[in-house]
Amino acid sequence: MNDILLQIGLCVESGKINKASPYPPAMKDREGADELTRMAIEGGTSPDAILEEALIPAMARVGEKFSRKEIYVPQMLMSAKAMNSAMAHLKPFFQSGETKRKGKFIVGTVAGDLHDIGKNLVAMMIEGGGWEVIDLGVDVGTEKFMNALDANPGAVVGLSALLTTTMENMKKTVSALKEKHSGVRILIGGAPVTQDYCDKIGADFYSPDPQGAVNYLKQLAS
Amino acid sequence: MQTILRGTSGEVVIDTNGPVVIIGESINPTRRRKLVSTLTEGNFEYLLELAETQIRAGADVLDVNVGFPGVDDEKLLPLAVSAIQQRFHIPLCLDSPNPRAIEAALKAVNGKALINSVNGEEKSLAALLPVAREYGAAIIGLCMDDDGITHDPLKRLSIAEKIIERAMLAGIGREDVIIDPLAMAVSADTGACLVTLSTIKLIRERLGQNITLGASNISFGLPGRETLNEVFTAMAVQCGLTCPIANPEKVTAAVRAADLVLGRDDFAMRFVDYYQSRQAQDAQ
Numbered sequence: 001m002n003d004i005l006l007q008i009g010l011c012v013e014s015g016k017i018n019k020a021s022p023y024p025p026a027m028k029d030r031e032g033a034d035e036l037t038r039m040a041i042e043g044g045t046s047p048d049a050i051l052e053e054a055l056i057p058a059m060a061r062v063g064e065k066f067s068r069k070e071i072y073v074p075q076m077l078m079s080a081k082a083m084n085s086a087m088a089h090l091k092p093f094f095q096s097g098e099t100k101r102k103g104k105f106i107v108g109t110v111a112g113d114l115h116d117i118g119k120n121l122v123a124m125m126i127e128g129g130g131w132e133v134i135d136l137g138v139d140v141g142t143e144k145f146m147n148a149l150d151a152n153p154g155a156v157v158g159l160s161a162l163l164t165t166t167m168e169n170m171k172k173t174v175s176a177l178k179e180k181h182s183g184v185r186i187l188i189g190g191a192p193v194t195q196d197y198c199d200k201i202g203a204d205f206y207s208p209d210p211q212g213a214v215n216y217l218k219q220l221a222s
Numbered sequence: 223m224q225t226i227l228r229g230t231s232g233e234v235v236i237d238t239n240g241p242v243v244i245i246g247e248s249i250n251p252t253r254r255r256k257l258v259s260t261l262t263e264g265n266f267e268y269l270l271e272l273a274e275t276q277i278r279a280g281a282d283v284l285d286v287n288v289g290f291p292g293v294d295d296e297k298l299l300p301l302a303v304s305a306i307q308q309r310f311h312i313p314l315c316l317d318s319p320n321p322r323a324i325e326a327a328l329k330a331v332n333g334k335a336l337i338n339s340v341n342g343e344e345k346s347l348a349a350l351l352p353v354a355r356e357y358g359a360a361i362i363g364l365c366m367d368d369d370g371i372t373h374d375p376l377k378r379l380s381i382a383e384k385i386i387e388r389a390m391l392a393g394i395g396r397e398d399v400i401i402d403p404l405a406m407a408v409s410a411d412t413g414a415c416l417v418t419l420s421t422i423k424l425i426r427e428r429l430g431q432n433i434t435l436g437a438s439n440i441s442f443g444l445p446g447r448e449t450l451n452e453v454f455t456a457m458a459v460q461c462g463l464t465c466p467i468a469n470p471e472k473v474t475a476a477v478r479a480a481d482l483v484l485g486r487d488d489f490a491m492r493f494v495d496y497y498q499s500r501q502a503q504d505a506q
Contacts, residue, residue, distance in 0.1 A: 073409035073443025112319060114371060117410045117443065164251040164290035165319050171291065192252045
């Protein structure tokens with residue numbers, strides 16, 4: 001792998017967004033994911049290689065470290081920001097179809113629930129896994145999930161809930177989506193959610209951490 | 223301003239001049255799977271154990287939340303209330319997003335309970351204010367409304383004002399509205415706790431209400447959670463927090479220390495007593 005891809009990966013893993021960013025202090029005044037990605041594209045590196053060989057593996061390392069509790073939420077958010085600054089340079093290639101993403105992922109926190117951190121972490125990790133993410137936000141009712149799925153048939157759906165009192169709404173959304181789109185894959189997560197509950201409501205996958213969701217999608221796409 | 227709550231005997235006075243009253247948060251099925259499994263079997267022993275542990279650790283009031291999938295909390299919440307009140311005398315804080323469950327529980331309550339919670343949404347005000355009035359309960363008013371959660375302390379203040387006005391129109395005493403200014407995780411937004419502290423100060427200075435807060439989640443996603451929670455709680459108390467909803471096993475020491483530092487603990491009696499009773503418990 002060429003050096004610039006390694007450097008982009010390192011920036012994403014360390015949360016180095018761009019040259020102006022003072023974080024992390026050890027990388028002060030060095031080019032960040034933003035500049036390096038632009039330079040890579042200008043130098044003729046293929047956008048596919050940037051995605052597959054730099055961004056996806058770097059975000060996977062971030063997810064694994066988070067699962068092992070070696071890093072914390074603010075560090076993941078910095079990595080995600082660095083990834084986004086790199087992704088911005090890839091957007092034109094996604095739009096033209098020159099670089100393809102693995103698929104679409106619709107995500108939201110269920111009705112009555114305003115917690116967004118867990119949902120955001122999953123969304124950014126899945127985007128970092130090469131998927132196009134459609135983030136519906138928080139307090140998302142069944143109808144909104146349905147409309148998004150109607151507009152993006154074949155998309156995978158992710159539901160988040162942080163309260164035992166709102167997770168009941170997962171069941172309603174899962175049943176309605178499965179009834180209309182029988183092949184849809186739905187994954188669920190959040191503090192009170194369990195594998196047992198996942199089985200009970202007929203969802204396809206449960207993961208206690210964001211990386212589990214990324215790995216599941218990877219398996220679906222292969 | 224004083225908000226008075228009652229259990230089966232005696233009363234708890236939440237006073238804006240302190241000392242801090244602790245509302246124990248642990249009777250809540252989120253992250254406590256054993257509570258779900260025991261309650262599903264109709265077994266209240268673990269729930270009572272959680273009540274006792276919290277009271278020993280310094281809880282003055284107990285929050286009671288028994289909502290989880292597959293349960294009818296309209297039936298379960300009143301049963302839980304009765305089970306607790308048969309054994310413990312302290313006031314209860316009834317916690318459910320379902321107004322019918324709150325009303326059913328209020329019918330079962332002996333004393334004057336606190337409702338957790340009303341917010342600025344029209345639907346919430348319409349459903350819960352008449353119920354609070356009818357059963358003589360105090361309410362927690364959450365600083366969010368039909369537009370969701372704002373990060374502007376002045377907007378949170380105006381939602382608090384609206385809830386107080388509407389509560390008074392419904393016949394509820396101003397002192398029976400305890401405001402929750404909202405606390406969000408500081409890991410996702412390092413300005414989040416400052417927004418909460420600013421809101422607490424505004425509410426204290428301009429409205430003079432008692433203030434509560436679910437303070438344990440500000441540390442989500444970070445190491446050193448207990449330190450963060452203790453420091454934040456102490457700072458919030460200085461700004462005007464009077465009755466946090468928290469785990470008394472973890473927060474009581476910081477709360478007693480904050481009261482002492484703020485000159486609300488004559489002869490450091492409560493602070494010292496907390497440590498002496500812990501020593502006595504450890505020696506057993």
